Amino acid sequence: MNSDELRSSILTSRLAAPDALPRSLDVDALAELYDTELLVIADRRAPACTVTVRRRPSDPWFDDECRAAKKAVRIAERTARQSQSSEHMAQWRYLRRAYRALRQQKSETYWRDRVGSERDRPRALWSSFEALLGRRDAPATGEIDASTLHEFFDRKVDAIRAATSHAASPSFLPVRTGCILSE
Secondary structure, rough: OOOHHHHHHHHHHHHHHHHHOOOOOOOHHHHHHHHHHHHHHHHHHHHOOOOOHHHHHOOOOOOOOHHHHHHHHHHHHHHHHHHHHHHHHHHHHHHHHHHHHHHHHHHHHHHHHHHHOOOOOOOHHHHHHHHHHHOOOOOOOOOOHHHHHHHHHHHHHHHHHHHOOOOOOOOOOOOOOOOOOOO
């Protein structure tokens, strides 16, 4: 956001013209005016948009050490891309390899310990194998109900119809009738 444009927008808003405001406004009304005007300016400068965030379960072995290593890799990547220096690129590659090795080691250790602890319980062991192989269904969440799903598909169908409304009608090959299949 350009700070000069923001300053200009604020100076041309009703906030910068106190003489034009009615004198009968109390503190609450002035605070409401302040919030409203800044919200309008912010919406013009950076319009709000809807972002869909899909939550997925984290791996059970992914801990704080992994998070810190991942963060360090991302910082190194950003630095390397901005500077384009060979030292920063080498540092990024080194941290990325170390992060991958750490993830591999954490995963192997977790699953080895889990299988070892469930060795005497076949049902739990098979359940662990199913989870390891990714065959276990994700638990159902209460975030989506039937009406939300219905509205989603209605919007989807309407969008497809709107996008294809100008398309030519499909042509179908004639269907042969009267054919009898014999065995």
